Amino acid sequence: MELLTGMKYILQIRRKIGSFLDSLRIHVRGGVGGMGQPKYGGTGGKGGSVIIQAQEKCDLITVLKSYPSQKVRGGKGGDSGQKCILGRDGNDSYIHVPVGVNVITQDNIILGELNEPGDRIVVAKGGPGGCPETGYSGIRGENRTIRLDLKLIADIGLVGFPNAGKSTLLAAVTNARPKIASYPFTTLRPMVGIMEYSDKRTITMADLPGLIEGAHKNVGMGHEFLRHCERTKLLLLVVDVLGFRLNMKFPFRNCLETVILLNKEIELYRESLLDKPAILVVNKMDLPDASKNFKEIEERLKNMEETVQDYPSHLRPLKPIKFDEIIPVSIKTRRDDAIRLRKTLRKYLDIYAEQEDDDDAENKLLETLKSKHVERGPLLA
Ligand SMILES: Nc1nc2c(ncn2[C@@H]2O[C@H](COP(=O)(O)OP(=O)(O)OP(=O)(O)O)[C@@H](O)[C@H]2O)c(=O)[nH]1
Numbered sequence: 001m002e003l004l005t006g007m008k009y010i011l012q013i014r015r016k017i018g019s020f021l022d023s024l025r026i027h028v029r030g031g032v033g034g035m036g037q038p039k040y041g042g043t044g045g046k047g048g049s050v051i052i053q054a055q056e057k058c059d060l061i062t063v064l065k066s067y068p069s070q071k072v073r074g075g076k077g078g079d080s081g082q083k084c085i086l087g088r089d090g091n092d093s094y095i096h097v098p099v100g101v102n103v104i105t106q107d108n109i110i111l112g113e114l115n116e117p118g119d120r121i122v123v124a125k126g127g128p129g130g131c132p133e134t135g136y137s138g139i140r141g142e143n144r145t146i147r148l149d150l151k152l153i154a155d156i157g158l159v160g161f162p163n164a165g166k167s168t169l170l171a172a173v174t175n176a177r178p179k180i181a182s183y184p185f186t187t188l189r190p191m192v193g194i195m196e197y198s199d200k201r202t203i204t205m206a207d208l209p210g211l212i213e214g215a216h217k218n219v220g221m222g223h224e225f226l227r228h229c230e231r232t233k234l235l236l237l238v239v240d241v242l243g244f245r246l247n248m249k250f251p252f253r254n255c256l257e258t259v260i261l262l263n264k265e266i267e268l269y270r271e272s273l274l275d276k277p278a279i280l281v282v283n284k285m286d287l288p289d290a291s292k293n294f295k296e297i298e299e300r301l302k303n304m305e306e307t308v309q310d311y312p313s314h315l316r317p318l319k320p321i322k323f324d325e326i327i328p329v330s331i332k333t334r335r336d337d338a339i340r341l342r343k344t345l346r347k348y349l350d351i352y353a354e355q356e357d358d359d360d361a362e363n364k365l366l367e368t369l370k371s372k373h374v375e376r377g378p379l380l381a
């Protein structure tokens, strides 16, 4: 019965999201400890723990298929007996998840980030076996509900207010065909598109739901989906040159303010995301007054350090974003803009890759020097 409900659930999800799932809740419980043996002073075995482990070639749909009831238990500890005075420990249960999963509690606390194959975390410890202190009864294991949040792998992450044209941009430069519409929050789930270049080099781009002011307080779609930017090499901020207003309850924000607010919301999600290279796309340059607006703010966008100082503290980010380039486009109406953008993105990703190689080489050199120093230590002493 439970299996059927589980399968139905999978089918429901499939219908909703195709074969992509980026978040999954699971209830985990460590195994109960085995019974002790009062007559001989025997101790029961420990209950098995539940462990989440990252592995390659895996996705959350497979995890859901393996555990349709979304419940995982550790094995029960063995009882102490006449022949075997120490009960055997219960088996640990491993949940294999894709690389790039954050393990989160119900209170939204990150228990761990599994970013490399083999990374693992114990999410529910098994209970101790029965012994004199427990009156020889085995103790129950820990239990909790956890959420597995998958961070997408894409080279570029699109971040912007709703309606700025992120999905239009994705459709213009990649093979993806996202839903595009003139109302806010058209995109509800992330979508990845691929840009293929003539030399067969491919660059992936993730379109994300719109981010609005107050997202850190769960306004709009919240800010959780920004996790998908954690593994990207570049943040591509997209703004509407004429600014944005969600509805009459929200203030109108001009283009410069939307950039500052995006900066602030990214910072409130995770400040380290702002260490990533960033490019700003100012979209809808075909609209009346667009050029005038852009000219007025261009210099200020180039110097965000100074610009943010003019704004009150509730809007002002502590870490102003620094754009490698600011690109005005009309992504919907000008094909040339899309072609130029593709070239620019390629150029920067190649530069970042070179820088990364240099950094790797430098780190290796430092490690070699360090290890030499360690070897030299005893000689000097
Ligand atoms: N005039 C003009 N309209 C554009 C341009 N780019 C996109 N749009 C329009 O802006 C509206 C929103 O476009 P989307 O691509 O859905 O915007 P989005 O940023 O993905 O929005 P959300 O999914 O809600 O976050 C649509 O009506 C697009 O046709 C442009 O360059 N010029």
Ligand SMILES: [Mg+2]
Pocket (backbone or CB within 6 Å): 166, 167, 168, 179, 180, 186, 187, 207, 208
């Ligand atoms: Mg969209």
